[in-house]
Amino acid sequence: MNSIILRTGTRALIPVFLFVALMTLWRGHNDPGGGFIGGLLAAICVALIEKAFGVAQARRWLILPPMMIAGIGLSCAILSGLWGALANGWFLSSVWPLYANVDGKWEGLAAGSILLFDSGVFLVVVGVVSAILFALEEAGVPESRKDEP
């Protein structure tokens, strides 16, 4: 699609969507939100770039291949589970290294194994949605699938 309105709009909207996506991921600890919804919001960025500038540009924007991003995300989720198992003895139990109860008050940064898990989910969603999007976009143009053996 070649539309100057879409391209200009996309440039302006990308930072907004990314910010909202990351905020949703962060607030998912105690409020509605989390990795899955955040990941879908971030995938909107990919979809917009893909529609405005083409698949090649969207791939460049992601830097890594989409399935690689999903793989890294899955690894993050597994690592957070193992972290809980090492620290507390229970797989997937929560660990808060920067957050402690000092004199009856909870202080510090509420980031721990759960944020790692949620970030993993975030990456899996971004990766898989982008992979599906690119595959559908390229399905009609076989010669663009150069990365296949």
Add this chain to the structure above:
Amino acid sequence: MILVWPFLIPLISAALMVLLRSRENVQRWGSVAAAVALLIASLALLVRVLSEGPVAVQVGGWPAPFGITLVADLLSAAMVFITGIVAVAVAIYGLEEIDRRESWHGHHALVQALLAGVCGAFLTGDIFNLYVWFEIMLIASFGLLVVNGTRKSADGAVKYVGLNLIATFAFLSGVGLLYGVTGTLNMADLSQRLEGRQEEVAVLVSAMLLMFAFGAKAAMFPVFNWLPASYHTPSVTTSALFSALLTKVGVYALIRTFTLIYDLDVPLVRGTLLWGSVATMVVGVLGAAAQNHFRRILGFHIISQIGYMVLGLALATPAALLGAIFYLFHHIIVKANLFLIAGAARKLTGSEDLPKIGGLYAATPLLAVLFLIPALSLAGIPPLSGFWAKFLIVSASLDMQSWFIAFVALAVGLLTLYSMSKIWLEVFWKPHPDGDQAIEGTLPVAMLVPIVGLGIMTVTIGLAAGLFVDAAMVAAEQILSPHAYIDAVLGARQ
């Protein structure tokens, strides 16, 4: 952690294989290594359960019934162990069969994801978590059906997913209803809360919805059409894996829910299951008799054999349940082996259509013998494992004086023999229609090793049947009086 490793190992392997997508050799040998690791982990779990009884762990440290519990009694542990055996056999076979293209499209990663789903389904103690593992299995198996990218397999995959999605909706609705009635999803907790409430309408409706869902997953009559439509289209490695595990997860879920949560003494539940299983046996074996394609015949026989297992559950005596469990173990080994042999025959003769091939007995007598072991076992010829499996089910139905059911079970066994001898005559005995020179090459070692290994297991189960019957008896006792299971879940700390 002993309960976590059986699905964590495949999950880690799947993540690594996605990351190392372009390294084909890493993927091939990595899937063998991952399967061996899974086998070791499942063996450790089996030994632990055999010595200590049911074990449970609360994931994330949240106590039951609030968190998700993983629990293994002897049935679960044994199912996970057999999953490990099949995983190793299929991974070795895949070294030869899976080509570069399928590997790049994610065959190996999807197999690991499927194994994670299967092991998770066997080990979870939470009915909604069971749904999640079913979804993982469904997504992974859909991917495996389409990785080879042919029109035929896409057609099979659409039918497969369409029918399975309906079953999944029924599953979710049933679980929602159950949660609305009891306020819990933990299966051990459900078992206690539903005591004396089995006849309530909402409970009965949820029971029927779950029976439909698991019945469809297990390919029971009348919702079996997805299986013959899809099982012959993907690579042999994939269809052997499917035939061994997917329907059996459905049977496992039926056994688990209809002993632990629902009461089989309710006439509606029991009658539906009983006549559904009889119809499944008959329809499956008649469907097989009409086929002329190697893997399609085997696919219909899965349906017929599922009927025997569910019949064992529906008869609801300890002896019948023992038979059903023994049947599950025997069937997984035999059926995976038959599919692998179908692939070996295709490799040598070039086709799976019975009229187009032949002459394998003259070319490779070894493969002919290796085929006879699982084929005769499937038909129930002594002293192979299938004889004991059928014997246990038939004698349990005779004990209950269900003459008609015993007669049907025996007749279906006879028709199974007919199908197996048809394959024998067409594939092995008659000369190849294009002459003897049409059979080229020898069997690769990677194909032969799993076929021989599974054949030895079939013979062993047959000859040492007493040992396996004793184990199945312990498993059946744990299921029929689930106090140890419930105590392990609701009292578990570590």
